[in-house]
Amino acid sequence: MPSRTKTPKLAIGIDMGGTTVKYGVVRGHEIIEELEPLPTPAFRGPNPLLKELTVRIKALTAKYKGIAAVGMGVPGFADVTRGYVHELSNVKGWNRVEVSKILTAGSGLPSFVENDANAMCYAEFLHGAGKGAVNMIAVTLGTGVGGGLVLKGQLYRGSTFGAGEIGQMGIDYGGVRGEHGNIGALEKYVGNREVAALAAMLYAQARCRVSPEDCEPRALSAAARRGDPIAKQVWDTYTTHLAAGLCACVWLLNPDRIVIGGGVAKAGDIVFGPLKKKMAAQLAKSFRTQLKIVPAKYGNDAGIIGSAAVALDLASRRK
């Protein structure tokens, strides 16, 4: 007797970053083939890059039967309904680009564009550390701090597709300004550059000689594990700031899951232990009893998996 379990449809997921464009064929939580990434700066603007992508997509549709949709995650502001990229912060020439239209016309497949943090969020929700959640906040900690929201089991994008900008939320009304004049922006406290700068300053004050590499998150978490008091102090400050930002999210949205991704999430208990403790001390009981704070399951794969998943979701709604 044949199994009645539905096989997940295939989709192509594209994860565009400032340095590379990664892509692959996805079935559910699985990347069944990932291709050699394209080097983003080698293409002069969006049209040559999108043209090359359609060639690659066609090759994949010839190889795999039943690819149902194409999803592209981009590092910036995307109008998901119109399939439009408004502006990418770190990639030149990407202003007002009709990504969906170009990819759909070139590949013959329904194609969609989504913000990369939302794609990551959706991958974690469907297949990763957010599985089973109803209301979930995803946050990515890196040079920048981004985020995405799943509310009532659906990706929540806001009125102009901008929702989830956790890194831009203020944690200090008298603090330093963020990229948009926003005072006390969380990103300016927990971004990788800011963490490195704090570590460098504290080491210098202690008359310790360290290299710039010693001030990177990975080295700082190893140092803290060895008992280095300055690295420990850096993470203490870090978790105080991050707890402030995430508690604000929790008071507003009362979620049952927070998924933390990005390099810092790999620091493990050095970050998660004090973060959870500081948050629990600042939340009413009903806000913390159902709340799980967990590291992301997917690292670099989240973009491809999530973009593919978003594309399948949007394609099925269109019918």
Add this chain to the structure above:
Amino acid sequence: MPSRTKTPKLAIGIDMGGTTVKYGVVRGHEIIEELEPLPTPAFRGPNPLLKELTVRIKALTAKYKGIAAVGMGVPGFADVTRGYVHELSNVKGWNRVEVSKILTAGSGLPSFVENDANAMCYAEFLHGAGKGAVNMIAVTLGTGVGGGLVLKGQLYRGSTFGAGEIGQMGIDYGGVRGEHGNIGALEKYVGNREVAALAAMLYAQARCRVSPEDCEPRALSAAARRGDPIAKQVWDTYTTHLAAGLCACVWLLNPDRIVIGGGVAKAGDIVFGPLKKKMAAQLAKSFRTQLKIVPAKYGNDAGIIGSAAVALDLASRRK
């Protein structure tokens, strides 16, 4: 030919506060009859009060045909699905009360309980200053600071019915503690008591003799309009704090409407002018172009209208 416009159903809305329980018969945006309020402290706990309410509800169902549901807004934590009041902060003896069950059994009508800020939010969304919004934040400014959210056109309650606690969100990670140990809670900066304390301190420093009444929001807005520099300074500080809290909400939720209610909302341009300016200076363009910040339409009526509206909404879903 009869009109095909559907007449809105009737519902009873109950707005419970620490001093009075107001209630009335509601049709859409209209309270068609409001009764003499019951004095909350005159009843020894929930059972006598709910019993009295069922008697009143029965009298109203005898008078009006077609009352479809009863909704009760409470100042605290309510489990809407189970119709359960967990705890009311300002009313003694209201712990673990099965409000819906008691009211339904006593009145014979489908009865529901909702947090009062959510009820206010829903009234504004359906009939008031939030009409036409898709994603809306409602905030009530008083002794406490509360809020409610409508996302994708529906009341959003969160995983344990606690969402929208804007007053508990931190705006200063190194600031004063809120009721729940939450550092920098907005409420501790823009609550009526805190505003009065700031005004009293500034007047004292300036060697001005003022009464406690002069430090209340209403008097302070009148004074600021007359040019009183200290009152102006109070509102400047106030709008800086409020802008910080609301900007954080906007970065996270990217709404198209913010509805501001409570006493301070009546201060008009003294608050709304600088608030909008300070927020615009701290938001990316795509977050501010579609965002309207408006005063609430309903004052004291929002609770009755909103509770009735929520009840009709929940009753229709149950079918």
